[in-house]
Amino acid sequence: MHVSDLHAGWPFNPDLARLLAADAHALQPDLLVVSGDLVQRADFPHQWQVIKAYLRQLPGPQLIVPGNHDVPLLNVFDRLFRPYRQFTRHISSEINPVFELPGLAVVGGCTAHGWTVDGGRLSRDQIAKLEGIFRRYPSGTCKIAVLHHHVIDPPGSQPGRIISNADDVVDLFDRCGVEVLMCGHIHVSYIGSTLDGRPDLERGTIICQSGTTTSTRGKGREAGKNSYNVIEIDDTTIRITQQLFLENAGRFVPVAQHIYPRRSAGVYALPEPSAIDDRR
Template identity: 55%
Template sequence: MRYTLMHISDLHVSWHFDLTVAEQLVRQAHDIQPDLLVISGDFVLRADLTGQLMAAAAYLKLLPGPQLVVPGNHDVSLFNGYYRLFYPLRRYRRFISPELNPVFARPGLTVVGGCTAHGLTIDGGRLHAPQIRTLDYALSRADPGGCRVLVLHHHVVDPPSSKRRPKIANAADALHLMNRHRVELFLCGHTHVSYVGTTNGFQPGPHQDTIISQCGTTTSRRGRGHDRGKNSFHLVDIDDQTIQITPYFYQPDARQFLPASAHAFPRRR
């Protein structure tokens, strides 16, 4: 069993969108031909602006499939208070995806997406109780001997290099969810900083460590911290023994994304 996931995030189609980087991403994504392209939220900067959503939808069609996408906080209406409170993801579901809990299932692999975006905050996120029940159900149906992967927009632990962006309000519930279902890999974005690590040391008591792939912003000029001015995606290779994550960063001189490091983790069997 071997699968390749390409993890991109925080496209922010807007005046911050770097077209040169975005065009190269399309070329390299088609060269890689991943088994699944994962996009962990923030497709636009302002979900109230129809033009941004239409442009994001058009851009997604240029990228290879299959795709698994989840919404981020920027994909929630900001200026329209009525929609923000009562239909926060109406425009996301119209233009990007009608599904808030996508599932990609293959022999030996189950990838489940969740929604942490809501209308009661500007930057933060939360896994509400109905979401947790939905994710519980989806993960309980996963291949018992396979690799389980969870995708959210918001992070659940603060990466060492970026502690200023709020993680989801009920991060402990998300960690318990991953422990209950032996989730081996967690994909997220939000901070605009690339990070690879594990949940080890972030939760008390007995637990199962989960590998973290936190992608920086892939196509916008909004990189933060040590990723300021940078764009990245993560390539995830999963086989029977190992999960390897390779962050790629765009290099202007080479005009392409190039691997920056490689992180190998033993599978949890």
């Protein structure tokens, strides 16, 4: 289960948060991923207390990376010299977390840094460390990356807000065989591929981008809307279901489903011969 941009603080919608918690407990996912922006303003301790209490209401295990809103803005000293102090105090001591199951590796990278307000990047050191992590898994492992910032602009979105060294990051994913990238940041959901922006890539990586899940700050075509994703993985396919909150239904409902063949299944994951009706 993939949620993003919760924004505890003035934009936080507690009614949506309760619905999300109910969905999460009904689903009981193997992993709950939160791709950043837990709070609206990292300078305010109360917002961290709110989100910490809320995350405790959600099922685990959880993998959480910081977003740019999780880095102080008003306190310049903290922003430059200890940008993750509140995150590590209230959420997790690890800003580049790793989660493993047999056949699955989910690896987080912190793209939020104190010297930028909105933008993000992965440092050379981070890229080298991520490459080392991804390469230690055997063939057939489903490798998933989690960042806050996105790497290509979704159709119709405001251009120019992607991670500053997006090409380096996309190349990293391609050469390491990363099958899925989960991200957020711009409050617009999008399911696609890094091939959409980089057709020169050898294989590409599926992009699973969530809009804002529990805040009032949806943007563009999702203004006033909220979303999250459910990802199901087996030996042959990756299935992503986009969930959108609909007011007339009073709940999150599935609005789209995307099915991709696993790399380990070959170029195409064909059905078993017994499932094919060859009658004329």
